[in-house]
Amino acid sequence: MEKRSAAWTVARIAICAALYAVVNGLTAPIGTPWGVGQFRPGVIIPALFAITSGTLVAAVGAGLGSFVGDVIFLVPAGQTNVVLALAAGLPGNFIGFLVFGYIVNRMKSWSAFAVGSVISLLIGNMVAAIGVMAFFEPLRTESATAFWVGVFGFTLFWEFTMMPFMILLLPILLRSLYGMNSTSIWPSGPQRWKPEPLYRVAAAAAVASIPFFVAGGLSYLGYFDAAYGAWPLLGPVLGPVMTLFELGIAVTILFSPAAPLLAGSAK
Template sequence: MKNIPPTYFISLTALCAALYAISIILTAYLPTPWIVGHLRLGIIIPALFALLGGPWVAGIGAAIGSFLGDIFGLVPLGRTDPVLALFAGVPANFVGFFIFGFLIRKYGSWGSFLLISFLALLIGNFIAAFNVVVYLGFMFPLNHPWATFSGALLGASFNLKIGLILGFLLFWLLTMLPVMLFVFPPLVRALSPILKKYPYTSKLVLEEPRIIVPKGFILGIILLALAYVLYFTPIVNIIPFETIIGGDVKFGLTYLFFLTFITGIIVIFLPFLIFTLKYLGKKNNGKI
């Protein structure tokens, strides 16, 4: 892999930040069913720039883009404030996409992409969730519009705070992961003629079935286990969903269960489908 010249690095980082910020602004009006944050479809942009420029481009671009997007998209809607955007969003996006870029460049395969996406989003969203709870519980200004919630959190038990962190983490992770898994690969496929011409792009290879199938199976089982825990165990007694959601708790859990369950099933069987289509394509072309 060639080293990226400084001019390319600066240009790619700036472009990544700008596109990511625009995507956040455009989707700021798409809330989750729990009125927490928003549907962040734009996570595929720093992921794409991780292929183009590596971990530093993806991490720095995502951090700057997240801050700008929050300032001009979420702050006007009252879903964050500048300090929280800097305290939670910036480090979470930097670390998450730096890890994604580093690992995807190191392993460079679609099978690894499945597990790397899960790991990067897990770590990044944990940082965001932890910092949000710390900020709301200890650092918020007295005139903050969330002062009532923050005051209650400040006097809450340790278990409640841990539960709140876990709740935010699950919400964000399980809504972002399907976007990464099912939107990013078609995007890379569509842009492949352009990406192949760019000399610094990290290549993603499609492994043999004996390699990629177990990776898809592992991630799928993890997601199915999470779906089971969400819907068939009394997790609502551990995680303060009603504090986060502020609405129909059962609807939120049902939505999250089906989203996670369907994603897990697809991840398990997707490698089989890919290789079936690949086999049929070769057969139709007379190669098999």
């Protein structure tokens, strides 16, 4: 991507943050099973800006947009507070899209898109989950294991409710943008990515998902069993979260090859 002025970068950050805040506000009523955190299909907004406008724009826009959206929509509704928004949402979104933008813009391929989607959401959501659990740490009286069970649950919920939108809806948005011959407005994107077979995209998604296979295996072996009842808000919903995990893995691997098809750039 060619070098842009500071004004261009600031303007793109502001647009990204504003759009992300509004979309998050629209879906804010849909929460996690534990009453903290929200369903966020709006992650496609900073992901879109990462591809079209660069890593810095996406990372800063995501962090600011998450914080502003929380303050405007969630704090007045009593669903969060400013400290929690700073401790969880802001750093999680910033780091997650910093990783996504770096991977996608460095490798410029649909395999990189698949890997970047899985890994960036894993890292970003884990950072946010640690922030949430650390915020409530003084209120807990259970074992330390419950802390990591909470991180595990939040991370899985966010990861696999976000992935379908990343791999299915985002490519459609990209196709719409580049179909308008708007390369002067959106100077970088998949129309310039190197061609590759679809099976390689699926393989990349499968390899990137290995941490989830390991986590799922540990849970089925009973590694987390000791803490299932440790936190009343957490234990009863781990079963449904594991079902979400299984479905999410399947969707990620099976539908990742659809991304270049939906974007109209499959070779």
